[in-house]
Amino acid sequence: MKQGGVKMVLRFEKWFKAIQIRRSRRTYVTKQIESDSKEVLTDMIVELNQRYTGVKVVFVEKAPDAVFVGAVGPYGKITGAPAYLALVIDTDENFNYEKAGFIGQACVLEATLHGLSSCWVGGYFNKVIAAEEVGINENERVVAVIPIGYARKNLSLTEKMMNQVGDYHKRKSVEDISEGLAQEQWPDWVGSVVKSASLSPSAYNRQSIHFVVGEDGETITLRITNPSEETNVPKGIDRGIAMLHTEVATNHLNIPGAWHYDKEANVVAFQKS
Structure with a gap:
């Protein structure tokens, strides 16, 4: 398919498999993302950012701890991630939230293929700190962040509680x-x-x-x-x-x-x- 004159060569077939296995995780081990995986992700982000105007993904190679200070919310505490993705929109664009969700989830599925876990966070994070770390223009704002990293082998207590009480993986028919x-x-x-x-x-x-x-x-x-x-x-x-x-x-x-x-x-x- 083509969008805006840009021919996409993204890995749709590989992502189809990732859809079935991807799960949200909030607790990560202290390990930097391997260089090969990081290179593939950052190259793909360049391509994704050409798909639409007014929307972009920014890879922030820094633990998102400061972004989550005082903002736990219903997600549970997020710890150990070595990096995160920030979804940035130009508030003047049409359907900008949809575009952000589209390119953000493309990154999530690609990360899954590299053994990386992730967690969408759209409401409870410090938008001021995120904007400072990302470096945005006056007419832009960060609407979501996605911590990425290598998840702990076993679920944390918080993750177990959320799965049991909140039905966070239960799907409607x-x-x-x-x-x-x-x-x-x-x-x-x-x-x-x-x-x-x-x-x-x-x-x-x-x-x-x-x-x-x-x-x-x-x-x-x-x-x-x-x-x-x-x-x-x-x-x-x-x-x-x-x-x-x-x-x-x-x-x-x-x-x-x-x-x-x-x-x-x-x-x-x-x-x-």
């Missing part, structure tokens, strides 16, 4: 998150794509994206539930992550298509071509 054309009438590719997209991580595991399948079976619209609800993590980021999973799956299945945006209707849709 495809039936619960799909609308439109009856499921028994879906083409085979639609079912595979919606299943992959349903594995998208979301803030507080709220799973606020619904997939509306067009009556022709060739369009999947990603709808935000309760879009007017006030949240400290914009739901557009969740939708962007789901968009990345959708595109990974369509590439895996060799389904050509393109994204269409409608700002007035707050609609983002994948249209098969």
Whole structure:
């Protein structure tokens, strides 16, 4: 697919496998990211940052401890990560949260392939310190950070508690998150794509994206539930992550298509071509 005239050669096929195995982790061992892995990630970030205007990923080779001081929130304490990614947007761009979610999750899946773990943090971090460490322009802001590193072999007590109490890895069924054309009438590719997209991580595991399948079976619209609800993590980021999973799956299945945006209707849709 092409976006904005840039031909993407990203590793969609490899990422399809990473979707199945990636899990959020918050506790890391004290180990620097291996140079080969870091080189692949930083080269890919250069490419991702060409995909859209008004949005970028910044690799910060520094422990994110200062960014999380006094900002534990519902995520639990994050410790030991040697580096983090910062998602930066130009506040004047359309669908900038979606774009940030898309390129951020691409980095997460690539990191997974290198044995690295990660954790999306969109609400509870010190945005002032993050902005200082990243170095942003006047019209930019950091909307999310993603610690990355080598996770501890065993879950920490906090991680165990969050998994047991918060159902942080429990997923809604495809039936619960799909609308439109009856499921028994879906083409085979639609079912595979919606299943992959349903594995998208979301803030507080709220799973606020619904997939509306067009009556022709060739369009999947990603709808935000309760879009007017006030949240400290914009739901557009969740939708962007789901968009990345959708595109990974369509590439895996060799389904050509393109994204269409409608700002007035707050609609983002994948249209098969």
